[in-house]
Amino acid sequence: MTVVHENLEQADAKMGARSVSVFYGDKKAIDDVSIDIPTEYVTAFIGPSGCGKSTFLRSLNRMNDTIASARVEGEITLDGEDIYKSGMDVVQLRARVGMVFQKPNPFPKSIYENIAYGPKIHGLAEGKTELDEIVEQSLRRAGLWEEVKDRLDDSGTALSGGQQQRLCIARAIAVDPEVILMDEPCSALDPIATAKIEELIDELNGRYAIVIVTHSMQQAARVSQRTAFFHLGKMVEYGRTSDIFTNPLEQRTQDYITGRYG
Amino acid sequence: MSASVLFLLALGLGLAGWMAGRARAWAFRKDTSGGRLAALPNYHAWYVALWIAVPVLLFAVLWSVLSPSLVMQSVLSSPAASDLPAFGFQRDNMLREAHAVATGAAPAVFSDGAKPLIEPFREALARYNLIGLIAALLIAFASGTLAFLRLKPDFAARTKVERAVMALLLLASLVAILTTLGIVASLVFETIRFFGMVNPIDFLFGTHWNPDPMSGADNPDASRYGAIPLFWGTVFIGAIIAMVVAIPLGLMSAIYLTQYADPRLRSWVKPALEILAGVPTVVYGYFAALTVAPMIRDFAHMIGITSASSESALAAGVVMGVMIIPFVSSMADDSIAAVPSAMRDGSLAMGATRSETIKRVLIPAALPGIVAGIMLAVSRAIGETMIVVMAASTAANLSANPFDSMTTVTVQIVAMLTGEASTEHHTTLSAFALGFVLFLVTLALNFVALRVVRRFREAYE
Ligand SMILES: Nc1ncnc2c1ncn2[C@@H]1O[C@H](COP(=O)(O)OP(=O)(O)OP(=O)(O)O)[C@@H](O)[C@H]1O
Ligand SMILES: [Mg+2]
16 A cells, blocks of 8 residues: 555664554554664655654654553564563663654753653663763763753753753663654754754764654755655655655655645 | 611612613614614613612611611600610610610510600601601602713713722722731731730740639730740641641642543542532541541550540641642642643653653652642641641640640630630730731741742743
8 A cells, every 4th residue: 555665775674563553542543554664764754734643653662652542553563572562661662762752841850850861760870970971972962062061950941942852852862762753853943953953863863763753845855864655644655765755656745745735 | 677778779769770771771772763872771771770779878878877876866855865864884774775675676675764765766766767768769869860861872871880890899809808907907906915915925935825814814924825835736736747648648649630540530539539628627627526536545545655645636637637638639730730741751751650750750840839739738727727626635735746635726716715704804815816826827828839839830831
């Protein structure tokens, strides 16, 4: 049902979805989606509002569990292991598959405590010096260190929107995940802050498998190498980002990227 | 009697004016053949009705103040009054008896001297009732007619009526404010009188409380008025024991309800908790005195504390704690629910468990609201009277043993006011001083708590 471009290079799937459907109560929000998510590339999910991008993204780290009515069918794997199997440790899963939300949501704690939060609950640091190191390294990787190194005790909520979002990315990096899911991470930011985040995604690429949901065609084109187009709960087309944007095989994809419907 | 007649009159005439005004306004509408009135007919009707009812009501108030003295004057100037004793208790009594018989409030007089006065009273009452009635009617007609004549198609009756409504609302809120001021003023006044007899330093810092209602009214023994044991008892029962019960239970139930309970259960448990807040405190008092206190005493004896009193601070404090669980839990519930769900999702997405999320993110973020709720609960607990009156003792006791009997500020206020001493006696006045201190403390607690809550609300908006 999904049109998958045939010229894709071989890549190891970090995560895989097989015939995944997601329901809210009786309502089907995702219908039979199969996709591989490699570490080598940034994968972008695009599609009109309400098509199920967030729903699918949230099923990749079981954040759907927090919604009582949500139910997932099919198989989703991380390194070949089914994450919905009984006995799966959701805490471990979410430590390995981090998430960045649409609206920056730093905790109302200090910048330092925001980053230290994950390492503390997962017991990643032995002692203060190690924790300090993790905090500095995560902030450096998120490109925020220079801006905040003198004010680590200030509240995370006192930063600008763009800084807050990079803080959230740093927070996700701090637990050393393997996959980072980003749900429209730039939609609340101005172009300059957006450019910084995109730069950051470029730098993180290769170290982590990254999935980004975006409404901006340009952003998808800039940061991703793979693009999946969703429509009405179905994954319509999947391929190299360059091919999807220049050479879509499906009429609906063509219509969407040329802005004929939204 | 005459005042209630005037009141009914105001309503009746007001209604008549209402209908007249309305009819007139409809007539305008016909005359101007479809042209618009400046206000709906109802507003014209209310305008006339108010102009009739309000002056009559004002007159009724005035008259009920004035007429008794007018009646009295006319009776005293009657020939029968010349036989009265010149002044004093007897004279007042006779006048009162005669007045009571004349109005029908009493069947007969006791003192013979009052008998001749009955007839003059009857006459005077009848005369002034009639005068009052006629005056009221005149006022109603005069002001009603003026108002009625003012009605015109383009008359802005609506704005006038709106203004009257606003004045009414203002008056209503003034009543509440003035009452509060009056209460505070009387409290302050009596407190100052008390402090004129007993040095405030002795009162606030003395450790011995044992007022003697039998001692002379003018020279109290200040050393018997040390209120520290009362303050301590109040704090120990209301702010320590009760909070040890209420904070954990209230907080945990709030956490359970907001984070774990499924919506159906929540829709049951929350109202149930609110019912707990609606139980009259007298009922808690029974429960504390008859059930909890003996249980605690027996338990204490069982574990070898033979000194345990059957009016232990623990019994009153525990029951009071149960009483204020709903205050703590509903404030905590609100402030936890007010933490944006993005906070919670952020923590869960980091791989935190639910309880880690609650402990490390939700509670710290909701803390100001939770603290404010606790402060409101404390201020309720220390002002609470019925439970401690029924379950705590009246003996002042400076002790940290929860099985001892203790007394609180509110218990002593009740004890001092219901004692046998006169209202002028220093034991009675001490109740006002205690009340004043209590008032200041609860006021400060409420004030701080409400400010905290307001700041907290803004933080997420
Ligand atoms: N908690 C929920 N309960 C019920 N239905 C939901 C819930 N969340 C989302 N849905 C429904 O699932 C469908 C997909 O929603 P989703 O949020 O995944 O869309 P989206 O592609 O992320 O849209 P957008 O681009 O606007 O974020 C929508 O029809 C939405 O109404
Ligand atoms: Mg979405």
